[in-house]
Amino acid sequence: MKKWLKISVTCFLAAILIITLAACNNEKVQKVTVAEVTHSIFYAPQYVALEKGFFEEEGLDVELTLTAGGDKVMTALLSDGADIGLVGSETSIYVAAQGSSDPVINFAQLTQTDGTFLVSREKIDNFSWDQLKGSTFLGQRKGGMPQMVGEFVLKKHGIDPHADLELIQNIDFANITSAFASGTGDFVQLFEPQASVFEQEGRGHIVASFGEESGHVPYTSFMAKESYMDENKEVIEKFTRAIYKAQQWVEEHSAKEVAEAIQPQFEDTDLELIEMVVERYKGQGSFSTDPILEEDEWNNLQDIMDEAGELPERINHSDLVNTEIAESVMK
Structure with a gap:
């Protein structure tokens, strides 16, 4: 009887210790x-x-x-x-x-x-940035980093984003992909994986990286x-x-x-x-x-x-x- 009682008390104390340690660990999270x-x-x-x-x-x-x-x-x-x-x-x-x-x-x-890529609606074998002149460019939201980097890169290549092309930047970020898919724009600035998905589906072609062009x-x-x-x-x-x-x-x-x-x-x-x-x-x-x-x-x-x-x-x-x-x- 005493042996059973001793074992029971030991098990009880062990259980208390485990519960206490678990509580301490939870407090630390x-x-x-x-x-x-x-x-x-x-x-x-x-x-x-x-x-x-x-x-x-x-x-x-x-x-x-x-x-x-x-x-x-x-x-x-x-x-x-x-x-x-x-x-x-x-x-x-x-x-x-x-x-x-x-x-x-x-x-x-x-x-x-930058994490965006320039996607062309048509396949271009030898892309050059001046091919954007006269095109419709579906950009990102005004004032956001994607749009600012986009404009920075265009200017770097001698393109005035507000004069040399039709710049669309009034579409919400979440709707840019669907807008391009529905026929808006000759070029679009997209994040991954949307850019690669379009390429796989044949609805667009990645022709340049804004990240490579803009630096750190x-x-x-x-x-x-x-x-x-x-x-x-x-x-x-x-x-x-x-x-x-x-x-x-x-x-x-x-x-x-x-x-x-x-x-x-x-x-x-x-x-x-x-x-x-x-x-x-x-x-x-x-x-x-x-x-x-x-x-x-x-x-x-x-x-x-x-x-x-x-x-x-x-x-x-x-x-x-x-x-x-x-x-x-x-x-």
Whole structure:
């Protein structure tokens, strides 16, 4: 009887210990909401961090919410509807120029080139940029990075986007693909995988990359309000460390391995297509290999905005970019 009682007490204490440890572990898990401007293979390292458990290893429970449009991501951040935003860095400049008392700070860069491609309705064997003159060009939303980079590249090739062609930029981001499919435009500026899907279906042909033409720019970054970063320094550090692990993983693995890792995020997309898109982005260096947003990239961003007539004012790199966290996790 005494032996049975001793065993029962031991089992009871063990159960209490397990429950206590589980409770402690649960307390350590921090919920983080991320508002992403679009759900795209262009953001592969973020999905690798999710699918490979890198956020989990850091004690973070990351929830992604699709918040289409840079202005909507900013609204979500400023209203505390999201903790972190994944969006173009230009949005933080727009907010700062409006005199925000709680600026949005870029703390980890995810992509370092434009992610769009020029798609022609007709097959062109020997494409040259001057072939856009006199055409109808279905561009992206005015004031957004895709459109500003698009105009920057056109001007680089001696094309005035507002005089040498018919520029359409009043169609919502979500409807650009369907607009081109229905017959609008001779050329269109598209993200992947839409560009490759059109090519596979014979409805369009990729003739150039805006990313290759525009150079390095902080195209998409993780950012948060300054107040949130001050109050959650450890969370931001853990988040950045997970992203850095994912960036290194993407850099060190093949396009096929990356595609296989992120396929659960794109269940309706064929694995071979995902691999082709990843290979294309890897080939032109679109994925940042570390989270540091360099000053020269920041200045290139503002030059592109200025060229498009969308830069409200020049803002110093140190005012809206925090590289200390990224530098710390990389040591």
